Amino acid sequence: MICCFWILLICGNFMVSSAQNATSNEGHCFSIRVHLNGQLLEGPKAVIFRTRQGDKTVSLEGVSCFKVPSVLLSEEKLDLLFTVPGNNIHFSAIAIDFFENIWDVDLQDKNFGRDVHLPRHARANNACVVVFHGGEPEIVMSATGCRTPY
Numbered sequence: 001m002i003c004c005f006w007i008l009l010i011c012g013n014f015m016v017s018s019a020q021n022a023t024s025n026e027g028h029c030f031s032i033r034v035h036l037n038g039q040l041l042e043g044p045k046a047v048i049f050r051t052r053q054g055d056k057t058v059s060l061e062g063v064s065c066f067k068v069p070s071v072l073l074s075e076e077k078l079d080l081l082f083t084v085p086g087n088n089i090h091f092s093a094i095a096i097d098f099f100e101n102i103w104d105v106d107l108q109d110k111n112f113g114r115d116v117h118l119p120r121h122a123r124a125n126n127a128c129v130v131v132f133h134g135g136e137p138e139i140v141m142s143a144t145g146c147r148t149p150y
Contacts, residue, residue: 028067028096028099028100029061029065030065030068030098030100030101030103031065031066031102032066032082033102033103033104034084034107035106036084036087036108037108037110041084041085042085043060043084044084045060046058047081047082048082049072049079049080050078050081051072051078051079056069066099073096076096078093078096079091079093080094086149087147087148087149088147088150089148091130091146092146098132100134101132101133103130104130104131105128106129106130106131107147108125110125111124112127112129112142118144119144122144125147126145126148127142127144127147128143129142130142130143
């Protein structure tokens with residue numbers, strides 16, 4: 001009985017260790033959900049990571065994951081660009097740690113809710129609100145000039 005316990009304990013530790021190594025080798029993976037006026041849009045199929053050295057385009061992996069290229073993981077911040085129906089989106093200087101979870105991007109044509117505060121002369125149709133999930137509390141960012149309707 002004691003022998004079985006030790007075997008299970010050793011096997012369990014090996015499996016946890018292997019899973020952690022696999023996760024760390026996979027890099028940062030995140031997904032993006034975009035809402036326009038409260039309606040879910042078709043998400044981006046590809047994103048562009050921009051650094052001072054240039055751009056890297058990454059396509060959607062599987063159903064909803066964008067994987068940050070390993071060569072970019074040493075960067076402190078990245079710009080992110082993508083297109084959804086009717087809009088080009090550009091977020092500047094996003095810390096690398098935010099590229100690990102789900103992003104909810106809210107776009108509005110007229111007005112955001114009362115809980116969103118934009119600068120006085122900002123227009124809602126050029127602004128974005130992002131909720132970065134994955135931590136407690138979740139982090140909310142509002143940005144102006146990140147959206148270009150087309």
